[in-house]
Amino acid sequence: MPKSNKDGGILQGTKQNFNKEVHTLRLSLTTKCTLNCRYCFVEKDGRVISLDSAKKILRLFLSSHGKDKMLIIYGGEPLLFLGLLKEIVIFSKKIAKENKKKLIISNGTNGTLLDKQNLAFLRKEDVKISISIDGKKEIHNKARITSDRKGSFDLVIKKIPLLLTSMEKKNICVLFGVLPTSVAELFENFLYIIKLGFDSVNIEPIQSPLFKWTDKQQAYFKFEMKKVVSFVYESIENNDFVFLNSVNRELNDNGMSKLYGKTLCPFYQNLEVYPDGELAFSPFLINSPQKKDYIIGNANSNFLKKYEICQYDCQSAKCQECLDDYRGTRNAKRNIADDVVKMRNAYSIYLARKIRESVNTRASFRRYVGQAKKRIFE
Numbered sequence: 203m204p205k206s207n208k209d210g211g212i213l214q215g216t217k218q219n220f221n222k223e224v225h226t227l228r229l230s231l232t233t234k235c236t237l238n239c240r241y242c243f244v245e246k247d248g249r250v251i252s253l254d255s256a257k258k259i260l261r262l263f264l265s266s267h268g269k270d271k272m273l274i275i276y277g278g279e280p281l282l283f284l285g286l287l288k289e290i291v292i293f294s295k296k297i298a299k300e301n302k303k304k305l306i307i308s309n310g311t312n313g314t315l316l317d318k319q320n321l322a323f324l325r326k327e328d329v330k331i332s333i334s335i336d337g338k339k340e341i342h343n344k345a346r347i348t349s350d351r352k353g354s355f356d357l358v359i360k361k362i363p364l365l366l367t368s369m370e371k372k373n374i375c376v377l378f379g380v381l382p383t384s385v386a387e388l389f390e391n392f393l394y395i396i397k398l399g400f401d402s403v404n405i406e407p408i409q410s411p412l413f414k415w416t417d418k419q420q421a422y423f424k425f426e427m428k429k430v431v432s433f434v435y436e437s438i439e440n441n442d443f444v445f446l447n448s449v450n451r452e453l454n455d456n457g458m459s460k461l462y463g464k465t466l467c468p469f470y471q472n473l474e475v476y477p478d479g480e481l482a483f484s485p486f487l488i489n490s491p492q493k494k495d496y497i498i499g500n501a502n503s504n505f506l507k508k509y510e511i512c513q514y515d516c517q518s519a520k521c522q523e524c525l526d527d528y529r530g531t532r533n534a535k536r537n538i539a540d541d542v543v544k545m546r547n548a549y550s551i552y553l554a555r556k557i558r559e560s561v562n563t564r565a566s567f568r569r570y571v572g573q574a575k576k577r578i579f580e
């Protein structure tokens with residue numbers, strides 16, 4: 203761990219020394235949660251980030267190179283601490299404005315605490331909401347459970363009418379977790395989510411040691427994704443738009459294909475801050491038993507020396523290898539869940555290409571692309 207730097211290091215205001223571009227910052231506001239999902243990697247030890255720590259990393263993030271910035275606030279359940287969430291949102295917007303950055307803020311929630319008060323604030327501040335729903339009741343309740351092991355579906359579903367009437371559609375997305383054991387019903391559950399009234403979905407294959415993807419389940423994923431892709435394409439032809447976050451990213455700035463077959467410098471989109479100010483490049487590894495090995499610095503002191511002095515060139519082989527070295531994956535066995543995510547990304551790139559082919563000749567496709575670019579949640 204780095205020592206506290208009282209003279210002022212990278213995180214103490216000498217931002218001109220910081221040579222990296224941070225496009226996305228994931229801020230874990232708390233490890234406390236109203237649920238205890240089976241695939242959750244967060245150690246529920248009740249920690250909450252201090253406003254001071256949050257401000258330090260937000261200043262660095264919002265003064266780093268690059269104009270476009272994405273702040274993802276998650277936990278635990280961030281709505282447990284609405285006062286702090288408000289301060290973080292307002293501070294981030296102020297600093298972004300001062301530094302002339304284009305900032306998107308997205309708040310991840312399990313939905314159990316949504317109410318008029320927090321929704322009014324999120325709407326007023328144009329904060330996006332990503333709500334986790336795994337599909338129909340029996341599917342959602344397989345893993346999204348309370349600490350007394352009861353399914354959370356009923357707690358979440360009763361909040362949906364309020365959510366849909368309080369927020370603009372462009373600011374709501376469903377994080378649709380897909381378990382390998384539910385993959386055969388992926389399309390059916392996707393349709394169910396659309397029927398609830400949502401029009402934006404982020405398909406998230408679950409990555410957890412408890413849920414391993416077999417070859418057969420991967421084949422199912424492919425099969426079901428084809429149906430989703432056709433459905434989304436037809437929604438454009440029918441002027442009744444349905445969006446996928448991963449396709450929107452591709453349509454926006456080739457956000458998926460620029461990653462194809464490579465990883466960028468982890469500072470660009472993997473930087474995470476945890477409640478004690480710990481900085482890391484992976485939510486899984488910082489919650490692992492070896493977490494000390496994966497801390498790259500602290501918002502209250504500094505980055506490890508090696509990350510301070512390394513020369514930033516986001517797409518260089520050296521910067522790409524950095525994340526693999528960090529994860530220890532360069533020579534290790536491949537992670538099958540990563541392959542499923544890559545499959546989703548490949549379908550998203552394919553669909554985005556198909557959509558672009560029609561942009562010049564069909565008005566609904568042009569309108570769709572315009573709206574898709576406003577629906578980036580991750």
Ligand code: SF4
Nearest residue numbers: 235237239242278312
């Ligand atoms: S709601 Fe999110 S943070 Fe809470 S237990 Fe479930 S996955 Fe973990």
